[in-house]
Amino acid sequence: MATDMPSGQVSDLDWLLSGLVQRVPYTRSAVLLSADGLVKSFHGMDADSADHMAALAAGLYSLGRSAGARFGDNGEVRQVVVELDSTLLFVATAGSGTCLAVLAGRNADAAVLGYEMTMLVKSVRPYLMTPTRQAAGVPGAAGL
Numbered sequence: 001m002a003t004d005m006p007s008g009q010v011s012d013l014d015w016l017l018s019g020l021v022q023r024v025p026y027t028r029s030a031v032l033l034s035a036d037g038l039v040k041s042f043h044g045m046d047a048d049s050a051d052h053m054a055a056l057a058a059g060l061y062s063l064g065r066s067a068g069a070r071f072g073d074n075g076e077v078r079q080v081v082v083e084l085d086s087t088l089l090f091v092a093t094a095g096s097g098t099c100l101a102v103l104a105g106r107n108a109d110a111a112v113l114g115y116e117m118t119m120l121v122k123s124v125r126p127y128l129m130t131p132t133r134q135a136a137g138v139p140g141a142a143g144l
Contacts, residue, residue, distance in 0.1 A: 012041075013032055013040065013041040013124075014041050014042070014043055016032075016041075016120060016124060017031075017032060017042065017043035018043045019120075020043075020102070020116055020117065020120055021043055021044050021102075023116055024104065024108060024109075024112055024113045024116050025107075025108065025109070026104050026105035026106075026107045026108035027102060027103075027105075027108055027113060028044050028045075028103045028104060028105065029042070029043060029044025029045045029053075029103045030042065030043050030044060030100065030101065031045070031050050031053045031054055031057065031100075031101045032094060032098065032099075032100055033053075033054035033058060033098070033099050033100075033101060034054075034058075034097055034098060034099075035058060035062075035097045035098065036097075037054050037055045037057070037058030038054060039051055039054045040098065044103075053101055053103070054101070056101075057089075057091045057099055057101035058099065060080045060082065060089075061077060061080060061091050061093075061099050063080070064077035064080045064091075065077050076093060077093055078092065078093060079091065079092045079093075079114065079117075081110070084106075085106070086105065086106050087104070088103070088104045088105070088106065088108055088110060088113070089101065089102070090104070090110075090113060090114065092114075092121065093121070094121045094125070095121065095125045100120070100121060102117060
């Protein structure tokens with residue numbers, strides 16, 4: 001999976017993710033991604049792992065949306081949490097078309113991490129939006 005960022009370019013949002021990881025004990029890494037799974041920014045992992053995490057988080061977010069449509073009166077997804085033996089994975093809405101995925105150790109305080117994620121998103125929500133992608137033109141159509 002490819003990222004939205006050119007190779008070697010540091011995103012202006014990296015410092016936000018770095019601050020989140022540093023503020024919350026046992027937090028290891030964070031990825032800001034478009035809802036369709038493209039990396040916008042990441043901290044605490046290599047680019048290949050960030051791409052993998054973005055694809056995985058987009059899938060979890062999509063499952064959450066489907067659950068909301070079927071069982072939650074079309075409510076918006078606020079957060080999806082996956083609890084593994086030694087790791088917690090949080091995926092939260094971060095703006096229109098954007099998600100924030102965070103990996104933390106089992107000892108992390110889930111309430112504190114969830115709160116910090118919410119505060120980060122609220123403070124910079126307008127900058128986290130991902131515009132809707134335009135449908136690709138059909139070959140042979142007028143104007144192409």
